[in-house]
Every structure is written in C-alpha cells, then in structure tokens.
Amino acid sequence: MTTEDKFVLVLGGFSSLLLIVGTGVAKALSTAPPKVMRTVWPIAAALTGACYAALVYIARYNVKG
Numbered sequence: 100m101t102t103e104d105k106f107v108l109v110l111g112g113f114s115s116l117l118l119i120v121g122t123g124v125a126k127a128l129s130t131a132p133p134k135v136m137r138t139v140w141p142i143a144a145a146l147t148g149a150c151y152a153a154l155v156y157i158a159r160y161n162v163k164g
Contacts, residue, residue, distance in 0.1 A: 113116040113154060117147060 121143075126138060 103162045106154070106162060110158075113150065120141075149151055 124139075124143070128136060131139075
C-alpha cells in the first residue's frame with residue numbers, strides 16, 4: 100500500500116466521521132434557538148475546512164509524484 104493510498108483512506112474515514120458527527124450535532128441542535136445556530140454552524144464550517152486543508156497539505160507534502 101502506497102502513501103497515497105493511505106491518505107485516501109484517511110480522507111475517506113475523516114469524511115465518514117464528519118457525516119456521523121454532523122448528523123448527531125444536527126439532531127442535538129434541531130430545537131436550538133436561532134442565535135445558537137448562527138454561532139455554531141460557522142464555527143463548525145471553519146473547523147471542517149481547516150481540517151480538510153490540513154489533510155490536503157500533509158498529503159501533498161508526503162506524497163511525491
């Protein structure tokens with residue numbers, strides 16, 4: 100298994116984890132007031148984007164070719 104294949108599996112696992120956690124958070128916040136939603140979702144979106152960017156940066160740094 101190459102390093103590239105390992106990063107593909109990590110990214111797939113991360114995506115699955117985000118789906119599961121996001122579903123749980125959505126259920127928990129489904130009855131939350133709008134102020135909470137306006138606060139939580141931008142933070143969650145920023146963290147998700149930062150995590151994906153970090154994974155892509157690490158993968159590009161480690162995978163040569």
